[in-house]
Amino acid sequence: MKTEKIIDHIVNWLKDYATKSGQTGFVVGVSGGIDSALTSTLCAKTGMRTLCVEMPIHQSANQVSRAREHINQLKKRFANVTNVEVNLNPVYEALITAVPEEKEDPQSDLALANTRARLRMTTLYYFSGLHRYLVAGTGNKVEDFGVGFYTKYGDGGVDVSPIADLLKSEVYALAKALEVPQSIQEAAPTDGLFGDNRSDEDQLGASYDELEWAMKMSEQSKTSDDFSGRKKEVFEIYTRLNTVNQHKMLPIPVCKIPVHLL
Incomplete structure (x- = not known):
């Protein structure tokens, strides 16, 4: 770098x-x-x-x-x-x-x-x-x-x-x-x-080094089936958090009104 x-x-x-x-x-x-x-x-x-x-x-x-x-x-x-x-x-x-x-x-x-x-x-x-x-x-x-x-x-x-x-x-x-x-x-x-004094790792269940690894694996289209032990656990933590927090990362959903209703 x-x-x-x-x-x-x-x-x-x-x-x-x-x-x-x-x-x-x-x-x-x-x-x-x-x-x-x-x-x-x-x-x-x-x-x-x-x-x-x-x-x-x-x-x-x-x-x-x-x-x-x-x-x-x-x-x-x-x-x-x-x-x-x-x-x-x-x-x-x-x-x-x-x-x-x-x-x-x-x-x-x-x-x-x-x-x-x-x-x-x-x-x-x-x-x-x-x-x-x-x-x-x-x-x-x-x-x-x-x-x-x-x-x-x-x-x-x-x-x-x-x-x-x-x-x-x-x-x-x-x-x-x-x-x-x-x-x-x-x-x-x-x-x-x-x-x-709770740390980020206490809340997340994984360290940033572990989450960086999981993020890279996810970008390579890996799944939890590709891993075992602690790696599998960390990957599942990352996947769960990424999924449940999509509402923060995506644009606010807008209800579009169909043209025939206008």
């Missing part, structure tokens, strides 16, 4: 898109994870204004500290980077107080997790509208097009997706080249939506 050339390509693509769309910069939600760290660094390298936004909602302390370490490092390296922290705890608490309690429903935790992501999306678009910035997405290829591991109209609600054609291993390669803090490079990937 030609890491430096890929970095230059993404940076030029971001700059060109923002310029042509008449926007003045980028806004990125920074979580303390590798994807948002890479995305914000790529945006910073454009030389255009880049606003890093922290949006804690009962976050674990290590996620918060990694996000701040990254932002402080980025601001020292790039004069065009600014930051702001928006404490969404009161908003989140007000919302869950207002809606009917469904604590016994097994889907309650997931619904609340997705609600966090959607509150953050709304916050990013506030700053986007305020400054004429593009909201830069932080999803990678496995998440966005493989297993659909993101929140519809949450972290999936963005203007541009600079790293969505990169596998997770490629994200790490670019992050290393761009000197993203070591603490972030070594941290277990997590979406941070549940207020605890």
Whole structure:
């Protein structure tokens, strides 16, 4: 992989898109994870204004500290980077107080997790509208097009997706080249939506390396019958998630009215 050339390509693509769309910069939600760290660094390298936004909602302390370490490092390296922290705890608490309690429903935790992501999306678009910035997405290829591991109209609600054609291993390669803090490079990937330390692998049932493999096998038209043991298990996990999350990856279905009814 030609890491430096890929970095230059993404940076030029971001700059060109923002310029042509008449926007003045980028806004990125920074979580303390590798994807948002890479995305914000790529945006910073454009030389255009880049606003890093922290949006804690009962976050674990290590996620918060990694996000701040990254932002402080980025601001020292790039004069065009600014930051702001928006404490969404009161908003989140007000919302869950207002809606009917469904604590016994097994889907309650997931619904609340997705609600966090959607509150953050709304916050990013506030700053986007305020400054004429593009909201830069932080999803990678496995998440966005493989297993659909993101929140519809949450972290999936963005203007541009600079790293969505990169596998997770490629994200790490670019992050290393761009000197993203070591603490972030070594941290277990997590979406941070549940207020605890559960990792992405805990939720998905497979590591990103395993899912990358399964994605490549699927693209080669393999089936679960082609594998056994752990490989079969991982391939079935990937296939199931890819299937149930198609509603996120496909355009919104539109009910077309037959001509004879018009």
